[in-house]
Amino acid sequence: xxxxxxxxxxxxxxxxxxxxxxxxxxxxxxxxxxxxxxxxxxxxxxxxxxxxxxxxxxxxxxxxxxxxxxxxxxxxxxxxxxxxxxxxxxxxxxxxxxxxxxxxxxxxxxxxxxxxxxxxxxxxxxxxxxxxxxxxxxxxxxxxxxxxxxxxxxxxxxxxxxxxxxxxxxxxxxxxxxxxxxxxxxxxxxxxxxxxxxxxxxxxxxxxxxxxxxxxxxxxxxxxxxxxxxxxxxxxxxxxxxxxxxxxxxxxxxxxxxxxxxxxxxxxxxxxxxxxxxxxxxxxxxxxx
Ligand SMILES: C[S@@+](CC[C@H](N)C(=O)[O-])C[C@H]1O[C@@H](n2cnc3c(N)ncnc32)[C@H](O)[C@@H]1O
Numbered sequence: 001x002x003x004x005x006x007x008x009x010x011x012x013x014x015x016x017x018x019x020x021x022x023x024x025x026x027x028x029x030x031x032x033x034x035x036x037x038x039x040x041x042x043x044x045x046x047x048x049x050x051x052x053x054x055x056x057x058x059x060x061x062x063x064x065x066x067x068x069x070x071x072x073x074x075x076x077x078x079x080x081x082x083x084x085x086x087x088x089x090x091x092x093x094x095x096x097x098x099x100x101x102x103x104x105x106x107x108x109x110x111x112x113x114x115x116x117x118x119x120x121x122x123x124x125x126x127x128x129x130x131x132x133x134x135x136x137x138x139x140x141x142x143x144x145x146x147x148x149x150x151x152x153x154x155x156x157x158x159x160x161x162x163x164x165x166x167x168x169x170x171x172x173x174x175x176x177x178x179x180x181x182x183x184x185x186x187x188x189x190x191x192x193x194x195x196x197x198x199x200x201x202x203x204x205x206x207x208x209x210x211x212x213x214x215x216x217x218x219x220x221x222x223x224x225x226x227x228x229x230x231x232x233x234x235x236x237x238x239x240x241x242x243x244x245x246x247x248x249x250x251x252x253x254x255x256x257x258x259x260x261x262x263x264x265x266x267x268x269x270x271x272x273x274x275x276x277x278x279x280x281x282x283x284x285x286x287x288x289x
Contacts, residue, residue, distance in 0.1 A: 013053035015039065015062065019069055026073045034078050038068040041082050075209045088138035092164050097156035099219035101134040104276040105195050108248045108283050109138045111274045112191055115246055115285070119143055121190075126240060127151070128181055128194035128233060131219060133161030133174065135193045140170050149189075151179040154218060181232050188242030195250035196229030198222040226252060230259050234266040238288055246271070247286040256281045 016039055023031035040049050042065035043057070057065075068081050079085040079100050085092050087101040088109055094100055116123065123146040127136035130150030140146055150161050158176045165171040179185055199220045204212055211220070222228055230249065237247055247268075251259050260270050269287045276282035 010056055011053065012039065012043070012049060012055045012057060015057055015065065016049070016053075019065070022069065023072065028072070034072055035069075037078050038072060038081060039065055042068055075213065077210050077214055080214050085132070087132075087134040088141065090134075090138060090141060090168055092132040092134050092137075093160055093167070094132060095156055095160045097154050097216055097218075098131045098160050099195075099215050101132055104278075104280075104282055105135065105250055106138070107274050107276045108135060108193055108195065108250055109142070111248050111283060111285060112139060112193070112246070113142060116143075116191070120145055122146060123190040124148065124188070124242070125191045125193065126182070126185060126187075126189040128192065129153075129196045129219075129229070130161050130176065131157050131195075133164045133176060135195060136161075136174055137165055137168055137170050139191065139193065140173050141168065146191075147173040148175070149185060150174060150176045151182070151185060152176075153178065153180050154216075181229070182236040182240055185240070187240040188245060189240055190242050190245050192237065192240055192245065192247035193249075194229075194233060194247070196222065196233065198226045198229065198250075198252045198255060200224060200226040222252075225258075226255065227258055227262065230262045234262050234268065237263075237268055237286065238266060241286075241288045243288070245288060248274075248283050249286065250283045251281075253280050256284060259284050 016035055019035040020031045023035055036049055040046055042061050071081050083094055085094055085101050088106055123143055125139050125146055125148030127150040130136055130152050133150050136148045136150040140148055152158050155178050158178050161176040165174040197220050199222055201221055256273055263270050263286050267289055271285040271287050273281050274283050
């Protein structure tokens with residue numbers, strides 16, 4: 001290990017300060033938070049820098065940190081560099097095949113909890129396009145007697161979702177299977193969740209680099225008008241939903257009325273919409289006739 005006692009970036013505090021300045025000068029919006037998270041990751045102390053300010057940093061740790069900083073400055077999201085993301089206060093591993101879960105999607109869990117206040121019921125839950133498994137596993141964490149199925153068309157997503165279920169001690173209640181939407185799934189379910197791809201194909205090239213370069217196209221591309229997945233899901237919902245079943249589907253800004261028409265055309269009842277924390281209409285609640 002090479003140490004240079006006079007170098008100003010020798011301690012955690014000095015290295016952190018230099019990184020904050022560097023990120024700020026590159027136009028980063030959250031230089032302090034990003035630098036702390038990346039340095040904690042480089043030191044292997046995930047999020048716990050407090051009390052280590054005067055600790056020396058090894059050459060190896062500095063090299064790791066420099067690499068992380070370069071990736072951040074190059075536009076890679078912090079969560080992709082860390083390889084994990086918090087959702088519903090639970091930690092989810094990511095992979096290049098999975099979407100980086102968004103806080104807006106927590107609106108779906110809020111909607112389910114509002115409609116199903118009895119946490120002890122043994123609900124059957126389905127998550128269509130599960131990615132990291134975040135929606136299904138967040139719901140299972142709230143309903144201790146529920147069980148569920150997460151499906152995804154991508155086998156790597158299924159592997160990550162299974163790993164996340166194990167890490168969260170939910171694997172005995174969560175089955176993750178590869179399927180094109182509900183092709184390999186049999187109802188009835190009490191709760192169907194989905195955050196399907198909903199970006200119109202021609203809009204993808206205009207997305208922010210953090211999204212278009214780091215989230216998989218398969219998780220974003222909703223076809224010509226962004227609504228392909230809803231048409232497909234709407235066709236199977238009547239047979240997937242149990243008698244009092246509730247489906248909660250996320251959508252993009254301004255898509256609500258189009259999705260309402262798709263659901264009604266499949267004979268489903270639209271039971272309301274929910275806004276995300278920014279006040280943007282974010283999900284639709286659907287029931288069977
Ligand atoms: C927007 S991502 C949502 C992932 C996760 N539910 C979340 O909220 O972070 C959509 C997911 O649907 C999956 N997907 C895309 N097309 C699919 C299809 N035809 N059948 C099943 N899953 C599909 C993608 O692989 C991706 O994981």
